[in-house]
Amino acid sequence: MSKLTPTPGQTVGPFYGYALPFTKDNELLAPGTPGSIRLQGTVYDGAGHPIPDAILEIWQPDAEGNVVQRTGSLVRDGYTFTGWGRSAVGNTGIFTFTTVNPGPTSEGSAPFISVAVFARGLMNRLFTRIYLPENEEALANDPLLGSLPEERRKTLIARRDPDGGLSWDLRLQGPDETVFLDFQGTATGTGAYR
Amino acid sequence: MTIDAHGTHRADSSDARLAGQDGAVPDADWQDENDELVPHAEAHAAHVLDAAAESQLDISAEIAAIGEAYRRELDGGAAPETQPRLDFAPYRSSLLRHPTKSLHHADPETIELYSPAFGHQDVHALEADLTIQHNGEPLGERIIVAGKVLDGDGRPVAGQLVEIWQANAAGRYVHKRDQHPAPLDPNFTGVGRCITGPDGSYRFTTIKPGAYPWKNHLNAWRPAHIHFSLFGTDFTQRIVTQMYFPGDQLFPLDPIYQSIVDQDARDRLVASYDHELTSPEWALGYTWDIILTGSKRTWTENEAYGDAGDDEE
Numbered sequence: 001m002s003k004l005t006p007t008p009g010q011t012v013g014p015f016y017g018y019a020l021p022f023t024k025d026n027e028l029l030a031p032g033t034p035g036s037i038r039l040q041g042t043v044y045d046g047a048g049h050p051i052p053d054a055i056l057e058i059w060q061p062d063a064e065g066n067v068v069q070r071t072g073s074l075v076r077d078g079y080t081f082t083g084w085g086r087s088a089v090g091n092t093g094i095f096t097f098t099t100v101n102p103g104p105t106s107e108g109s110a111p112f113i114s115v116a117v118f119a120r121g122l123m124n125r126l127f128t129r130i131y132l133p134e135n136e137e138a139l140a141n142d143p144l145l146g147s148l149p150e151e152r153r154k155t156l157i158a159r160r161d162p163d164g165g166l167s168w169d170l171r172l173q174g175p176d177e178t179v180f181l182d183f184q185g186t187a188t189g190t191g192a193y194r
Numbered sequence: 195m196t197i198d199a200h201g202t203h204r205a206d207s208s209d210a211r212l213a214g215q216d217g218a219v220p221d222a223d224w225q226d227e228n229d230e231l232v233p234h235a236e237a238h239a240a241h242v243l244d245a246a247a248e249s250q251l252d253i254s255a256e257i258a259a260i261g262e263a264y265r266r267e268l269d270g271g272a273a274p275e276t277q278p279r280l281d282f283a284p285y286r287s288s289l290l291r292h293p294t295k296s297l298h299h300a301d302p303e304t305i306e307l308y309s310p311a312f313g314h315q316d317v318h319a320l321e322a323d324l325t326i327q328h329n330g331e332p333l334g335e336r337i338i339v340a341g342k343v344l345d346g347d348g349r350p351v352a353g354q355l356v357e358i359w360q361a362n363a364a365g366r367y368v369h370k371r372d373q374h375p376a377p378l379d380p381n382f383t384g385v386g387r388c389i390t391g392p393d394g395s396y397r398f399t400t401i402k403p404g405a406y407p408w409k410n411h412l413n414a415w416r417p418a419h420i421h422f423s424l425f426g427t428d429f430t431q432r433i434v435t436q437m438y439f440p441g442d443q444l445f446p447l448d449p450i451y452q453s454i455v456d457q458d459a460r461d462r463l464v465a466s467y468d469h470e471l472t473s474p475e476w477a478l479g480y481t482w483d484i485i486l487t488g489s490k491r492t493w494t495e496n497e498a499y500g501d502a503g504d505d506e507e
Contacts, residue, residue, distance in 0.1 A: 004346050004485045007462045008277050008454045010436040011285075013421060015367040019359030019385045020423065046290035059429045061305050071313035074355075074387075084310030105304035114305050116432050121287030123278040123453050125434055126297075127306075144300050152295075172291050182297035183306070183430040184487055 009124035014053055016118070017088060021055075024076045026087035028058075028099040035063060038165035039097040039130070039158070043089050043119070046173030050093025054119035056170070057086045058097055058130075065103030065111065101132060101166075110138035110145070112156075117170060126180040130168045131157045144181075152179050248411040250447055256284045257452045264455040275456045284449035286410055302430045307491040309425050309432075312355040312389060322388040324358075324400040332382035334363025334401035336477040339437070339465065342394040345426055346488030350394025357423040358398060360384045365404030365418075374406050399477060405444060417444040417451060424484055431486040438464045439480065 029036040043054040060083050061067050068083040087095040102111040113130040131139060139145055145153050155178045158168040171178050280292035325332055343351040361367050364376035368383050386398050403418045419436040445451055454460045471479025
């Protein structure tokens with residue numbers, strides 16, 4: 001149980017572009033590496049328009065389901081999989097990562113990629129997950145997915161592309177609004193996220 | 195979502211005339227070059243169309259009404275809010291960018307209970323001094339900003355990445371979309387990084403940033419601030435925020451600062467002037483500690499002593 005009150009977040013603003021991105025930030029593996037896949041999608045606002053000033057981070061286990069604790073994300077050597085990457089969207093709201101399919105962290109669990117999203121106009125970062133579309137049984141048994149109605153559940157499951165990559169769009173608002181996660185429960189006060 | 199719950203939202207044609215504007219939507223090219231303007235994606239939202247003509251009085255009245263409603267809730271026994279509201283209409287860009295459904299409670303699992311590891315392979319020690327990145331000294335008031343990153347239980351967050359970015363002393367960012375006609379400083383980029391020490395400490399040397407105008411409404415100015423990006427021991431503790439300077443006269447006017455409706459919570463973003471930190475004949479010192487949400491992971495003894503995340507493997 002927390003004893004100290006957390007510092008509030010604030011919007012990332014419009015000017016992160018010369019600060020947060022770095023060389024190969026979205027390449028968790030060098031493109032073309034055996035086993036590497038492309039993860040891509042578009043960030044949309046409540047009017048269904050792409051957001052040109054959002055930045056995403058992904059954090060995931062490796063292909064065997066191990067949580068990696070290796071340094072080197074900011075200065076990539078092209079060989080070490082650190083599990084973390086960052087991608088600012090382009091003018092059309094599209095983000096791209098080169099990564100691997102995450103493995104299940106325990107037998108039978110549904111593999112997923114953890115996501116944090118930041119944007120101008122978004123007051124505080126939001127968390128969500130990207131599940132792999134395969135293994136229906138694992139998806140059916142996943143505690144988070146199981147707690148969601150079908151039309152919301154699907155916002156967390158990626159589509160498999162013909163080239164083996166993953167496509168997954170993020171919608172900050174609207175009828176197909178992505179499910180965003182609150183990990184703190186009521187500890188931060190029920191009114192904190194209205 | 196309403197802008198106008200308290201009847202404070204109104205078109206003020208006199209303000210528009212004063213500004214030499216007619217309330218029309220600026221042309222698309224101009225918008226593309228001015229990031230803090232109404233972005234083109236939002237120009238389709240009718241309530242944003244006249245944003246350029248809205249005055250500080252309009253925005254301040256909306257902020258005041260939200261603040262009043264919050265105080266009534268507090269008086270009624272509601273728990274104090276600790277985070278910004280995602281739905282905060284006075285910041286116009288939030289209108290189409292906040293979820294309207296409740297965040298879904300989830301117990302963090304596996305990967306979410308860990309953070310990526312950063313170390314001195316990732317960040318050079320000199321990156322913490324923003325005043326030595328070019329050939330000459332940057333203009334402005336040299337400052338030291340230092341403090342600790344702690345989790346909700348008061349444990350230091352050791353060996354973790356801290357990133358900052360900021361405007362220069364004149365209030366201008368080195369960003370192609372910042373069109374504020376204030377001078378760029380060839381000796382100042384305004385980007386820094388460091389890795390926290392075993393006690394969770396961080397320390398930057400930089401220049402005090404200037405306030406700058408933005409396009410949320412007519413005569414909108416951001417209080418001077420430094421953007422901070424922080425990692426904890428769990429990915430669920432990830433946070434990006436802004437540090438402000440004490441006594442800024444722009445606080446009551448700024449919809450971003452005011453999106454945190456609780457004064458105690460706002461105060462947690464304001465650094466303290468610290469004469470003990472001030473370096474004689476060199477730089478003024480500001481102290482700011484950052485508290486992340488509580489770690490949900492069961493800690494090992496080594497982590498508790500601050501070995502997590504360093505690059506000794």
